[in-house]
Amino acid sequence: MDCHVHSIGSESIDTILKGMDSAGVDKAVIISPYPSESRGTDTFPLPKPRIGVTRYMEFTYPDVTVEKQKEVVEFIANLQREAPDRVIGFVWLEPRLKDAVEILEWAVTSKEVKGVKMIPDHWYPYDEFMYPVYEKAEKLGVPILFHSGILFGFKDSSRFCRPVNYEVLLSFPDLKFALAHIGWPWVDECIALWGRFRSYTLRELGRGREDIRMFIDITPGTPLIYRRNALQKLIVYGVEDYMLFGTDCRASRLEYAKQHIERDTAILRQLIGASEETIEKIMSRNALRFLDIKL
Numbered sequence: 001m002d003c004h005v006h007s008i009g010s011e012s013i014d015t016i017l018k019g020m021d022s023a024g025v026d027k028a029v030i031i032s033p034y035p036s037e038s039r040g041t042d043t044f045p046l047p048k049p050r051i052g053v054t055r056y057m058e059f060t061y062p063d064v065t066v067e068k069q070k071e072v073v074e075f076i077a078n079l080q081r082e083a084p085d086r087v088i089g090f091v092w093l094e095p096r097l098k099d100a101v102e103i104l105e106w107a108v109t110s111k112e113v114k115g116v117k118m119i120p121d122h123w124y125p126y127d128e129f130m131y132p133v134y135e136k137a138e139k140l141g142v143p144i145l146f147h148s149g150i151l152f153g154f155k156d157s158s159r160f161c162r163p164v165n166y167e168v169l170l171s172f173p174d175l176k177f178a179l180a181h182i183g184w185p186w187v188d189e190c191i192a193l194w195g196r197f198r199s200y201t202l203r204e205l206g207r208g209r210e211d212i213r214m215f216i217d218i219t220p221g222t223p224l225i226y227r228r229n230a231l232q233k234l235i236v237y238g239v240e241d242y243m244l245f246g247t248d249c250r251a252s253r254l255e256y257a258k259q260h261i262e263r264d265t266a267i268l269r270q271l272i273g274a275s276e277e278t279i280e281k282i283m284s285r286n287a288l289r290f291l292d293i294k295l
């Protein structure tokens, strides 16, 4: 199971399934495009610093609109409808849109979108304008996949994406979420935050280990020389039931997922000596739990 695949909004389901088949990927979380034309290129301007981010902040990217946000939902929902047992559609949501909460509800209840992806870009995960979005996702029972770690191609945004910025999610105890890229280069910070959620769940909420809401998406990220170390730390610290395999592949290039699968299983099996059961959890079973998929 690949929990982290990007769509650019023009892929056909045939191309996607062909790539998945050749890589040996059974199911993939496919993330809609960002609701803008300019994002992802290097042409958008460096946002000017501003004081006091509010929900209705003047928008940095003028081409981000409700229409565009709905369009990307429709695209990903259609892909999912064409192969519902293979494609799990996530919407890349721009939470600063005035109607973000309503759009999220519509995407999940009317379009059957299964989850949300967000990247903090000049907003912080703990900004109060985010609370209604978290509340809605929690109520709808859909997981959120957040970017965490250094952010390539988004100008000066890495500071917004540090793992500890997500500690605020302790206030939403039923919201399932994953931090992507093991927070690279803040791998230790990411693991420490998971420990915080584990302790909070067991001691303060009095729930069981299976109720921890934070998952860690191990999509690279980590350069190869750090990868064994990062994966080993996760397993030794007890995260093995919460690690999600992902690739960051383009949906039209899923054949490349094969290299990621081979690399990670080789590191886990040969360098770390992980059991087949552990490998199976990381490569698929944990993701089924994250996504609430019953086989």
Ligand SMILES: [Zn+2]
Pocket: 004, 006, 248
């Ligand atoms: Zn990504």
